[in-house]
Amino acid sequence: MFGPDKCGFNRRTHLIFNNGKDNILKTDDLPYKQDDTVSHVYRLTLRPNDTVKVEVDGEEIFDGSIEENWKYGEPAEIDDPEDSKPEDWVDSPMMDDPEDKKPEDWVEEAKIPDEKATQPEDWDEEEDGEWERPMIDNPDYKGPW
Known part of the structure; x- marks a missing residue:
């Protein structure tokens, strides 16, 4: 489902995908552009790389990926609550190599x-x-x- 929705005091632009059994709403609302009395042209572009672009009257109001903006499917990584960092874990992004020796031509x-x-x-x-x-x-x- 895609387009403007005015229901009582709630006004939003919907962009909802359906995976065959569930409606999957966008995590953040899109701007609502129907506050005047004129007609508007809404355009939805679905790209092969799983990104979406939404335009209202030729003005881009959203451009982003489906994976990052909809709770669609299983996450790429599932956090393990039992997982913990080892005691000897080094947090520094760089560390000296104890086996390394200065070259003779240094x-x-x-x-x-x-x-x-x-x-x-x-x-x-x-x-x-x-x-x-x-x-x-x-x-x-x-x-x-």
Whole structure:
């Protein structure tokens, strides 16, 4: 069943599926668009991927999946009330691998001297001190181990 429904003070747009024995209502109401005296065009699109689109006068009022918006059929997963988390369960999304070893070619230095840099011609060691190459980001650095 699909369309506007005005019953006393209750006003809603119905979208109800029937599985052969039960009427299955949408979990949330659709907006009601019949508050005026003119006719409206209601359009229901059922897609092969089990999604639904509802339009009133060309304006989309709902677009979503049947599975998420109707209590239709058995749930994909059934919660086991007897199930509990093991005592030694680790909640952290990341954990160290105790078997892991640092590779021999692992680079520890985040910055390295710029080999392309040259000492300025007007550099005076007595006045300016010993010249050192500027440091740049090390392209081989992958972070701390």
